[in-house]
Amino acid sequence: MCKPVDSPTATAETAADCELNYADLDRWSNRLARILLRLGAHPGAHIVIAETPQPEAAVSRLAIMKTGGIPVSLTTETAVDRADFGITTKAGRELVTDASRWLVLDDRSTLVHYLTGSDAPLTEAELNPAQQMAA
Template structure:
């Protein structure tokens, strides 16, 4: 199945153009967009909405960039946990990894990126641009 977008979408992440191929450890713009679309859909299925504060406790640089892009795609607000705190104030949802999960409280619904169940859902989720019907309006 092709994920080629033939018409401009309003929720594509604007990135500056690069002339060279991505270097190891860097993410091509198109890949970032597709990965963020998948993660955004996972957040939506968990009940996240536009305007929600979503805590990001993700250390690997690429995963943190994808997580922040996904949060912004659904119109939510990415926030960082306060140093020494177990969550971010007002965040009902969060994105993290197994390495960080132990230091975080249960005050947020944490999506753990490297858990097997998350990876399985992520891999079968569409990476196409999000449709307006998938996004919920801020009330």
């Protein structure tokens, strides 16, 4: 992924069929971060990104970091053993043989949550719900 620049319209990621600017990357990752929070993402959570093409991998990495989680590439068998859950696609899920919880990005239910979710910046209440309940 390219280093952030001052212009939100500057290209952040490119793929054969997609060019993603920094503003889009930010909005897309906000939507995905909300899904990850509902799945239990939290500061320090290890979340594996497996067999996920660009720009989905870039969006996933940023979304994980926005939740305080730690993105982990699936490079060893032990990565999944230490993970809280993982992110992949339908094609990638067929290649991953473990029984861990996986968020499948192109699954219909995931897409519905993603497309109907807010792309606004995450709030402190979303990131720290326990603190908000105690207040």
